[in-house]
Amino acid sequence: MNMLTLFSKKAPNALFISIIFGALAGILYSSLIPLVLSSISPEDPNFTNKIELTTEVLSFNVSNYKMAALFFVTCVSILVMRSVSQIILVRVAAKVGKDLRSQFYERIISSSLLSVENIGSSRLIASISTDIPRIVSGAGALPSILVNSITLIGMLGFLIFINFEVFKLVMLAIFVGGVCFQLPMSIGNKMLEKSRETRDELQRSIHGLIYGFKELKLDKKNREFYFEKALLDNERKILKDEKSAYSIITMMGIFGDLISFFVIGAVCFVFISYHTISSQELVGVIMALLYITGPISVLLDTIPRMVVASISHRKLNKLLASIPVETDVKTVSDTPEWETIQLKNVEYTYPSKREEAGFSVGPINITLKKGDVTFLVGANGSGKSTLSKLLTLHYLPKNGVISFGEESLGLNNIESYRQKIGAIYSDYFLFDTFLFDIDGERLARANTYLKMLELDAKVNIVDGRFSTLSLSDGQKKRMALLVSLMIDKEVYLFDEWAADQDPVFKDIFYNKILPELKAKNKVIIVISHDDRYFHIADKTIVMESGKVRAENESLIKQLEPA
Numbered sequence: 249m250n251m252l253t254l255f256s257k258k259a260p261n262a263l264f265i266s267i268i269f270g271a272l273a274g275i276l277y278s279s280l281i282p283l284v285l286s287s288i289s290p291e292d293p294n295f296t297n298k299i300e301l302t303t304e305v306l307s308f309n310v311s312n313y314k315m316a317a318l319f320f321v322t323c324v325s326i327l328v329m330r331s332v333s334q335i336i337l338v339r340v341a342a343k344v345g346k347d348l349r350s351q352f353y354e355r356i357i358s359s360s361l362l363s364v365e366n367i368g369s370s371r372l373i374a375s376i377s378t379d380i381p382r383i384v385s386g387a388g389a390l391p392s393i394l395v396n397s398i399t400l401i402g403m404l405g406f407l408i409f410i411n412f413e414v415f416k417l418v419m420l421a422i423f424v425g426g427v428c429f430q431l432p433m434s435i436g437n438k439m440l441e442k443s444r445e446t447r448d449e450l451q452r453s454i455h456g457l458i459y460g461f462k463e464l465k466l467d468k469k470n471r472e473f474y475f476e477k478a479l480l481d482n483e484r485k486i487l488k489d490e491k492s493a494y495s496i497i498t499m500m501g502i503f504g505d506l507i508s509f510f511v512i513g514a515v516c517f518v519f520i521s522y523h524t525i526s527s528q529e530l531v532g533v534i535m536a537l538l539y540i541t542g543p544i545s546v547l548l549d550t551i552p553r554m555v556v557a558s559i560s561h562r563k564l565n566k567l568l569a570s571i572p573v574e575t576d577v578k579t580v581s582d583t584p585e586w587e588t589i590q591l592k593n594v595e596y597t598y599p600s601k602r603e604e605a606g607f608s609v610g611p612i613n614i615t616l617k618k619g620d621v622t623f624l625v626g627a628n629g630s631g632k633s634t635l636s637k638l639l640t641l642h643y644l645p646k647n648g649v650i651s652f653g654e655e656s657l658g659l660n661n662i663e664s665y666r667q668k669i670g671a672i673y674s675d676y677f678l679f680d681t682f683l684f685d686i687d688g689e690r691l692a693r694a695n696t697y698l699k700m701l702e703l704d705a706k707v708n709i710v711d712g713r714f715s716t717l718s719l720s721d722g723q724k725k726r727m728a729l730l731v732s733l734m735i736d737k738e739v740y741l742f743d744e745w746a747a748d749q750d751p752v753f754k755d756i757f758y759n760k761i762l763p764e765l766k767a768k769n770k771v772i773i774v775i776s777h778d779d780r781y782f783h784i785a786d787k788t789i790v791m792e793s794g795k796v797r798a799e800n801e802s803l804i805k806q807l808e809p810a
């Protein structure tokens with residue numbers, strides 16, 4: 249039902265047309281048997297005459313040509329209506345797939361960094377690559393379900409018409425069969441749900457297999473351990489659950505196929521002992537029961553697909569609900585001129601995980617000025633990167649205020665202030681293309697930086713793309729620096745940018761690029777362990793256990809070369 253709601257929201261008109269055509273096809277399907285029976289009824293006194301009265305059509309002798317024409321038109325109509333219904337729904341399903349993926353991308357983009365970090369890439373990728381295709385595939389089964397349900401209803405109607413007592417027997421069989429079908433099926437569904445959960449785990453392990461390939465390759469024991477524990481264990485769990493689930497589902501499918509035959513047997517061998525039924529009625533009943541075997545079996549075959557699809561749909565909805573939209577204010581507005589970023593009693597705590605309290609920074613009181621180079625220093629794990637994510641507005645303070653000039657930061661203006669910030673994080677990502685148009689002036693600037701950072705022999709810029717990203721780690725980081733310098737921002741943050749650079753590039757960074765940005769009156773925040781360059785800082789903030797241990801302007805003086 250959820251799936252139907254999803255479709256009716258996305259394309260109500262198309263779904264309506266598909267349902268109407270599917271329903272008409274179902275009605276026509278269920279009229280085929282009564283049509284045949286009424287034209288060949290041997291008890292009809294005119295039956296022999298009808299057979300004898302043949303008409304030549306396309307050099308074939310056709311008896312009872314009116315009925316034949318009606319039968320033919322009905323078959324062609326079924327073909328047309330089923331095709332229209334199915335094609336419309338397949339197209340809607342493809343659109344629903346695209347829309348679901350777009351909604352997913354949109355939700356990720358508009359959520360906060362913390363939500364994405366907490367959920368993790370594996371779960372997100374598993375949902376995009378597993379759940380959405382399953383939903384689309386389940387949706388493709390809807391027309392079949394519709395046509396076959398209506399055919400089944402039509403045939404049951406036909407049974408009422410032939411013999412009400414037989415109809416009651418069939419309904420009783422459907423009810424008992426339904427209960428016997430549903431109980432094992434719900435166990436099968438539970439197993440499928442469990443296997444879907446394990447797939448998230450497996451996705452994480454596959455991620456490790458690919459990204460930890462170098463490490464795994466080096467050590468046979470580690471590799472075998474990982475292969476056994478992380479990959480095969482999860483594969484085995486999935487196999488166990490899916491084997492049991494699909495066995496139950498298949499068995500139930502076969503059971504469903506046979507329900508009609510149980511009823512046929514019951515009618516032929518038992519029912520006739522208690523009720524009078526003419527041979528013509530009996531033929532009609534048996535034909536109708538044989539005929540509904542098809543729809544019942546299609547319905548039972550498509551149910552597992554629908555079950556898998558609705559499990560995925562639930563999973564997707566749950567995941568989407570766990571990625572809250574960060575703010576509804578998506579427009580970027582002009583902000584008042586500002587000179588300083590001020591943090592007043594700013595505190596931030598990561599959500600606690602498994603009984604373990606989250607790491608906290610703060611309360612922090614600092615002021616960063618335009619035209620100043622501020623170094624953020626401190627031991628590993630002291631909270632420098634966490635503070636940098638507060639300063640670059642990825643994390644919002646739990647307490648305290650961040651203000652740009654006179655304006656305090658909130659969800660209403662966070663999007664506007666983020667536009668002013670450029671950053672290279674320690675776990676930066678380098679896109680293989682500029683995410684903005686490259687005009688002549690920008691291309692000239694890019695080429696100047698390529699030369700300055702000694703990348704011009706390796707990389708060209710063609711149509712806004714980099715000719716290659718097969719670069720060393722240091723070269724990639726220099727490319728990231730180039731990209732960040734191409735857009736004019738008011739705040740720049742560099743998280744350990746120089747850590748793995750040759751001395752010559754460290755020198756360019758600290759003695760050329762930072763002074764250039766300073767001359768352009770930018771706020772410059774540099775997380776660094778390069779104490780040889782501390783003297784270029786206007787301000788040094790020393791972090792320790794999430795707190796500012798010292799905010800030391802005189803450090804510059806002490807470290808300045810005599």
Ligand SMILES: Nc1ncnc2c1ncn2[C@@H]1O[C@H](COP(=O)(O)OP(=O)(O)OP(=O)(O)O)[C@@H](O)[C@H]1O
Nearest residue numbers: 365598599607626627628629630631632633634635
């Ligand atoms: N996404 C996160 N969720 C929960 N805790 C986190 C997260 N990121 C970092 N932490 C915790 O915050 C603490 C500080 O980490 P942070 O990265 O800010 O330190 P750092 O000073 O930048 O260290 P380093 O010099 O090693 O980069 C760590 O103890 C870490 O466990």
